[in-house]
Amino acid sequence: MRGNEANRVISVPQGGLYHCRGGRGDPVYYTEDSSDVTVTETLPNKPTVTLQPSWTQIYSGETVTVRCEIQGGEGAQWTYEWRAAKLNTPPTSNEYRIIRATESDSGGYSCRGRRDYFFSEWSDIITLTVSSSNRPVVTLYPNWSEIYRGETITVRCEIHGGDTEWDYEWETNSRIKAPNQNEYRIRSASSSNSGNYRCKGRMKSSQYKTTEWSDSVTLTVSDSK
Incomplete structure (x- = not known):
């Protein structure tokens, strides 16, 4: 309270909602309550x-x-x-x-x-x-989309984030089914290997989480030398 009296100061032991009022006389005449002030206390717990x-x-x-x-x-x-x-x-x-x-x-x-x-x-x-760089990319090694019968070529599915975290699924219209691995090595290629190849990855730790399908890569195996 202001006026001829000194301000009254208290120390509070814990957080809470505090207000004050002043009184004088006998019987005591009290003022209205002051506005509330919130005192918060920080605990040592660190989440x-x-x-x-x-x-x-x-x-x-x-x-x-x-x-x-x-x-x-x-x-x-x-x-x-x-x-x-x-x-x-x-x-x-x-x-x-x-x-x-x-x-x-x-x-x-x-x-x-x-x-x-x-x-x-x-x-x-x-x-x-x-x-968002988890869409696979299908690559050919060597990087030729047209090869000749009897040659060897590797079709590889590459996913950013490492091969060890993924199982692989291939989709192709060739007559030979690709294995569920990140790469498929075609030895002594024939026309049955011609077709479009695309792949996607499925996380080993959570089988319902998959990547998008990659773009398709077309492989053509020619019978003529």
Whole structure:
């Protein structure tokens, strides 16, 4: 209160909603209550942001779950705040799913927890990268689309991100079925190998996640030398 009296100062032991009033006389005459002031308290709990699956680099169209974990906060009723790359309506739960991720979902993600007037610290930032370069490319080695009968040629399916993560599926109108591997070596080619070849990849760790089909490559095997 202002006037001839000194301001009154108190120390508060915890976060909360505080207001004051003044009184004088006997019997005491009180003023109205002041406006409220919110005091928040930062707790030492530091959350961790995790991804499920745990890869920080994924491909367009995949699904990933972002989770905020507060150590030592089990059983507490936390509300969560997020700082994220693309969140039009930030969730208040400890996790959310990014379904059919796009490149705009790339960026840093961090979180903190709130309980009444208590806040945790902000977590460290975890960076998610969403790539769209996962469409396969079919290549020929040697790089000739027309070869002669009896020659050897390799048809290869190349996916950015490494061969070990993928199973392969081929589609061709040739009379010879290509194996489910990243490359198909044709020894002593014949006209039955002529046709269009295209491929796609299927993630070994999650069989329902696939790439797009590659563009087709046409192979022609000529009988004449």
